[in-house]
Amino acid sequence: MSNASLAQRRRDAVAPAAYSTHPFYPVRAEGAYVWDADGRRYLDFSVGIAVMNVGHSHPKVIAAVQEQAASFQHLCFAVAMHESYIALAERLNALAPGDSPKRTFLVNSGAEAVENAVKIARAYTGRAGIVAFTHAFHGRTHMAMSLTAKAVPYKAGFAPRASEVYRAAYPYAFRNPWGLDDPEEVGARTLNALRDQVKTTIGESEVAAFIVEPVAGEGGFIPAPRSFLAGLRAYADEIGALWIDDEVQAGIGRTGTMWAVDAYGLEPDLVTSAKALSSGFPLSAVIGKASIMDAIGPGMLGSTFGGNPVSCAAALATLDVIEEEGLLERARTIGERAFERLGALQREFPAIGEVRGRGAMIGIEFVEAGTREPNAAAVSAIVAHAREQGLMLLPTGTYGNVIRLLPPLKLSDAELDEGLELLERSVRAVLEPVATVA
Numbered sequence: 001m002s003n004a005s006l007a008q009r010r011r012d013a014v015a016p017a018a019y020s021t022h023p024f025y026p027v028r029a030e031g032a033y034v035w036d037a038d039g040r041r042y043l044d045f046s047v048g049i050a051v052m053n054v055g056h057s058h059p060k061v062i063a064a065v066q067e068q069a070a071s072f073q074h075l076c077f078a079v080a081m082h083e084s085y086i087a088l089a090e091r092l093n094a095l096a097p098g099d100s101p102k103r104t105f106l107v108n109s110g111a112e113a114v115e116n117a118v119k120i121a122r123a124y125t126g127r128a129g130i131v132a133f134t135h136a137f138h139g140r141t142h143m144a145m146s147l148t149a150k151a152v153p154y155k156a157g158f159a160p161r162a163s164e165v166y167r168a169a170y171p172y173a174f175r176n177p178w179g180l181d182d183p184e185e186v187g188a189r190t191l192n193a194l195r196d197q198v199k200t201t202i203g204e205s206e207v208a209a210f211i212v213e214p215v216a217g218e219g220g221f222i223p224a225p226r227s228f229l230a231g232l233r234a235y236a237d238e239i240g241a242l243w244i245d246d247e248v249q250a251g252i253g254r255t256g257t258m259w260a261v262d263a264y265g266l267e268p269d270l271v272t273s274a275k276a277l278s279s280g281f282p283l284s285a286v287i288g289k290a291s292i293m294d295a296i297g298p299g300m301l302g303s304t305f306g307g308n309p310v311s312c313a314a315a316l317a318t319l320d321v322i323e324e325e326g327l328l329e330r331a332r333t334i335g336e337r338a339f340e341r342l343g344a345l346q347r348e349f350p351a352i353g354e355v356r357g358r359g360a361m362i363g364i365e366f367v368e369a370g371t372r373e374p375n376a377a378a379v380s381a382i383v384a385h386a387r388e389q390g391l392m393l394l395p396t397g398t399y400g401n402v403i404r405l406l407p408p409l410k411l412s413d414a415e416l417d418e419g420l421e422l423l424e425r426s427v428r429a430v431l432e433p434v435a436t437v438a
């Protein structure tokens, strides 16, 4: 087995729509490293798109999975209930942002959690309208795809989209239309524009929910300003709509708090979680205020695999590891160390427009030097060069011009420095430093 032989088999067997950023074939992964079929080792700063926060092949997660799989793999919660589903719901309810009592419903993927959050919001409010934002990504199933902002490759060709979905502007401070520097001012103005849009074109009585990522992930790792989220909370309450906080990418410790929204001290009505929740075993959750969740009648929601016991065991072990190994704090220190170094790099390279993010969810936005024109070519070249050096990176962003850093939260300072060093080397190989720009 080699990368070349697997590439040939893939071409003959796999639907080309299932795309991969990197043209190699992993055969093993441990901690912060991945090995491919040719025996090459890579330092992984993508962790399966924000999934392996506790690192690859964590022994505690492996042991929990093995033990559960040896007892039973599946009975279906709709047939007979298993304890680990209940234990995970208890745990998530206790961890969820805010003081209101909570209830949890488990399904299989981020998109499925989003689909169910929308169903819950509509059934609870008796309204249809869902307001999503520019730069949003909520998944690829029908409703989730319709809520996602980017047309290509996510929506174009898949018409019709779901109805009663409205698009409002997300507060993207680096690209705001007012030329403002202060993200909080951008947040306040964006909120005012949202209020006006809802009032004049959607109708305040028609909105079931606002769905928003606290840090827009696929949109470019853009944290929402406090003024915007706090204003959204107040406005949703004012008009009787719900706030769905999509924490699929930013949650489970990635930003230095369990939920990205914890940093704002706000309580959403519904939270969606997936990805890092269960370290790679398919699982997602809708965690909601009990007053809302209890209004949805027995049997109205369900899924054959949802809350699979092996996935629940993986999730419980993952949450233990985050707590026992102090990974929330570690995410913050990773962020501080990385921001310091990346800030220095930005001062040297005018094509680095912005370094931003929260904790260990860090985005580097590349532009044509001296402008804010997106520079996706630089990102592609840096990602390819870094791969050759043994570093796995991922691009992101509406314009494809952002590199996202998603190191495992467990990695050592030496591993973090190694990754940042490789990244710097690739930036230097691809970009002109400040002194040589005319």
Ligand SMILES: Cc1ncc(COP(=O)(O)O)c(C=O)c1O
Binding pocket: 049, 109, 110, 111, 112, 114, 137, 138, 139, 140, 213, 217, 218, 246, 247, 248, 249, 250, 274, 275
């Ligand atoms: C914020 C957000 N919501 C939802 C999803 C969809 O998750 P999944 O790919 O598990 O369906 C993603 C995936 O990247 C995401 O980042």
